[in-house]
Amino acid sequence: MLILVGLGLWDIRDISIRGLEAAKKADKVYVEYYTSLFFSSPDEIAEKIGKRVEVLERKDLEEDCIKIVEEAKNKNIVILIPGDPMVATTHSILRVEAKRRGVESKIIHSSSIMSAVCGATGLQSYRFGKTATVSWTKSRAPLDVIEANRKIDAHTLLLLDLHPKPMQISEAVDILASIDSRVLNFYAVGLARIGESSEVYCDTLSKIRDHNFGATPHCIVVLAPKLHIVEYEYLSLFANAPKELEQILK
Amino acid sequence: MLILVGLGLWDIRDISIRGLEAAKKADKVYVEYYTSLFFSSPDEIAEKIGKRVEVLERKDLEEDCIKIVEEAKNKNIVILIPGDPMVATTHSILRVEAKRRGVESKIIHSSSIMSAVCGATGLQSYRFGKTATVSWTKSRAPLDVIEANRKIDAHTLLLLDLHPKPMQISEAVDILASIDSRVLNFYAVGLARIGESSEVYCDTLSKIRDHNFGATPHCIVVLAPKLHIVEYEYLSLFANAPKELEQILK
Numbered sequence: 001m002l003i004l005v006g007l008g009l010w011d012i013r014d015i016s017i018r019g020l021e022a023a024k025k026a027d028k029v030y031v032e033y034y035t036s037l038f039f040s041s042p043d044e045i046a047e048k049i050g051k052r053v054e055v056l057e058r059k060d061l062e063e064d065c066i067k068i069v070e071e072a073k074n075k076n077i078v079i080l081i082p083g084d085p086m087v088a089t090t091h092s093i094l095r096v097e098a099k100r101r102g103v104e105s106k107i108i109h110s111s112s113i114m115s116a117v118c119g120a121t122g123l124q125s126y127r128f129g130k131t132a133t134v135s136w137t138k139s140r141a142p143l144d145v146i147e148a149n150r151k152i153d154a155h156t157l158l159l160l161d162l163h164p165k166p167m168q169i170s171e172a173v174d175i176l177a178s179i180d181s182r183v184l185n186f187y188a189v190g191l192a193r194i195g196e197s198s199e200v201y202c203d204t205l206s207k208i209r210d211h212n213f214g215a216t217p218h219c220i221v222v223l224a225p226k227l228h229i230v231e232y233e234y235l236s237l238f239a240n241a242p243k244e245l246e247q248i249l250k
Numbered sequence: 251m252l253i254l255v256g257l258g259l260w261d262i263r264d265i266s267i268r269g270l271e272a273a274k275k276a277d278k279v280y281v282e283y284y285t286s287l288f289f290s291s292p293d294e295i296a297e298k299i300g301k302r303v304e305v306l307e308r309k310d311l312e313e314d315c316i317k318i319v320e321e322a323k324n325k326n327i328v329i330l331i332p333g334d335p336m337v338a339t340t341h342s343i344l345r346v347e348a349k350r351r352g353v354e355s356k357i358i359h360s361s362s363i364m365s366a367v368c369g370a371t372g373l374q375s376y377r378f379g380k381t382a383t384v385s386w387t388k389s390r391a392p393l394d395v396i397e398a399n400r401k402i403d404a405h406t407l408l409l410l411d412l413h414p415k416p417m418q419i420s421e422a423v424d425i426l427a428s429i430d431s432r433v434l435n436f437y438a439v440g441l442a443r444i445g446e447s448s449e450v451y452c453d454t455l456s457k458i459r460d461h462n463f464g465a466t467p468h469c470i471v472v473l474a475p476k477l478h479i480v481e482y483e484y485l486s487l488f489a490n491a492p493k494e495l496e497q498i499l500k
Contacts, residue, residue: 008359012267014359016266017262017267018263083365084361084368092374092480095488096480109259109361111256111266114364115362116359118336119341119359122342126380126383127380129399129404130378130379131376151402152380152402195359237346
């Protein structure tokens with residue numbers, strides 16, 4: 001059996017008890033650091049689960065994923081995955097390959113930026129539209145998503161590229177503005193290190209660009225054209241939102 | 251300090267180690283079963299954390315929430331919350347009230363249907379649009395959200411009302427179809443009991459209505475007009491998706 005276990009947002013303490021038990025019982029445990037940043041080393045994880053942990057590189061997860069699938073035919077294999085598994089396509093493909101080869105698989109979920117962003121910002125989960133990624137290879141795609149979401153009065157979560165290095169908020173804003181400078185006037189929330197010593201700051205993208213968020217991981221939420229009163233109050237109290245945001249209240 | 255701790259998707263084994271430690275150290279621990287279904291009793295939770303757990307009703311969380319906030323002025327109060335805290339507005343208001351009264355608060359995240367739905371369906375997280383709730387008081391709102399999302403080629407997660415009783419997929423489809431019968435032709439995925447013995451089934455809403463999903467909680471994803479090939483393969487293998495779905499491949 002192949003078991004994909006979510007590690008959650010920050011370090012090994014964010015794994016669920018269910019996930020920890022599965023790792024303790026497994027014949028072999030892998031971990032990947034490719035699809036998200038994660039702040040426990042393989043040694044720290046090994047200490048918690050009481051056995052050796054092998055690191056999977058991108059190639060092991062993609063071109064060579066059949067190897068792991070084959071291994072899971074006769075053994076219980078756990079792959080530890082930062083955040084919640086399957087938010088990345090890489091993990092879907094792994095489960096598809098397993099099923100095709102008659103290998104059972106299951107997922108043990110954990111915390112993810114996809115829902116944690118609501119807690120960190122006070123923005124309501126049902127008001128988020130599509131998510132997009134700002135990548136180092138400049139692309140219009142995130143701008144198109146922001147525009148489509150704004151048309152249906154939805155917030156946009158922007159994830160920032162991790163490879164070859166984790167992108168900072170200031171870099172992401174520069175990339176977006178180099179394609180369409182009008183985005184600088186949009187209100188947004190910058191977020192750093194959700195799940196640990198978070199920094200959350202709300203203003204226009206132009207102002208957010210100059211704010212010091214500290215270490216990565218970073219992400220951004222571009223606000224919908226209108227805000228609910230509870231969203232506004234929360235951002236005022238927890239993200240230093242400017243008074244002018246009142247003008248976009250519903 | 252007021253600490254909102256996510257319990258995750260199913261039972262007490264879905265809490266994170268971080269959340270469990272906070273509950274063990276707290277002066278007082280509350281749990282609420284109002285915002286989501288959860289399958290460990292207060293006694294089972296008490297056994298795991300080694301102390302008594304008091305159940306909060308809707309009224310305690312809403313009109314009377316100041317009481318808990320006041321209590322958190324001099325004590326470490328943990329509120330255990332099914333899923334990931336703050337996905338419900340109720341929890342935002344609690345944190346806003348705490349901040350206003352000078353009470354520190356924090357969130358410890360856990361797994362949520364908002365991201366777990368990707369694992370269960372193989373649908374890609376960045377292709378989800380706004381989420382909506384189908385409520386017992388018939389409303390056009392979810393239909394408007396489905397329509398808006400389909401316009402931007404996005405999937406729609408439909409959560410089903412819990413009060414006065416948890417709604418089943420068949421009942422939700424009946425409610426939607428009574429307002430606009432055209433939805434019956436849309437492709438969708440029905441999901442039951444994500445995080446445990448899940449049942450996931452993909453077809454038109456009309457066919458899904460007649461499928462036996464077993465016990466609640468249930469939810470539905472209405473598909474975008476177009477599917478990616480990996481999404482299609484996953485749904486074929488894990489959700490018995492019909493061959494006709496090929497016609498909506500990108």
